[in-house]
Amino acid sequence: MAGLHLIKTYSSDSDEDKHDDDEKHDDSKIVNKQTRLALPASILSLKGVTHEEVIDNPSDHDGRIRSFKHERGNWATLVYIDYTxxxxxxxxxxxxxxxxxxxxxxxxxxxxxxxxxxxxxFHWIESFVESLKLLCSGFHPFVVQLTDVKMYCNEEKTRTFLGIYCQNEDGTLKHLTDAIDCLLAEYQLPSFYEDISYHISFFWCLGDKQTYLKKILPSLTCSLNKYLAENVEDTYIHVKEIQCKIGNKCYSFGLK
Incomplete structure (x- = not known):
């Protein structure tokens, strides 16, 4: 953002104290040595922007540990499909x-x-949002089907999840993910996981509990399949837009 270069402190140098012998010293012309320019309103008004250091405390969010610490100028970002x-x-x-x-x-x-x-x-946000908007406009709406219950664990092994696996028959979901990966590469950001398992996480617990949950996955899947057979309208998700969350600000991009 161009406005960031305004966040500086200007100090006058020792030359302020020098003046010609023929001129009278004027106190009103002395520049304050600690003049600080105000932060542009366009930055202050941006939702989700904070300019103070944030100290993470797991007790503030049910014991969860962040994958990376808060740093000024860095914004946690996720591209996803919202589901109600x-x-x-x-x-x-x-x-x-x-x-x-x-x-x-x-x-x-x-x-x-x-x-x-x-x-x-921070200075990538505007161009990233515009690029993602353009990318999404090149894809048609598609359908995702809910199938089995699967188990997932984050890379740090600090949380375990249960999720409903999502299947897309026409391949649009995979093509969309590949296109997003290409966009991320332009910003030298990591691509999505190689062994992609699209899913809707609906349960989480602290720690690596895969051993405990693995044994009940078949019964959970059986229960889900029975429910979906009786409620066919819940089996399919009609995807018409893609979401992106950057900090606390959410964007929605319609498919064509």
Missing amino acids: TSDCLHTWMKSMLNELPVQGEIISNLHISLSRTLVLK
């Missing part, structure tokens, strides 16, 4: 808590990730 569950499917998800051998929470904001959680530089 039906009341009936949400009830099914909550009912699964009674079947699990571990303690955890149902996830309230559901989505299908199309990127890793990325670190985007």
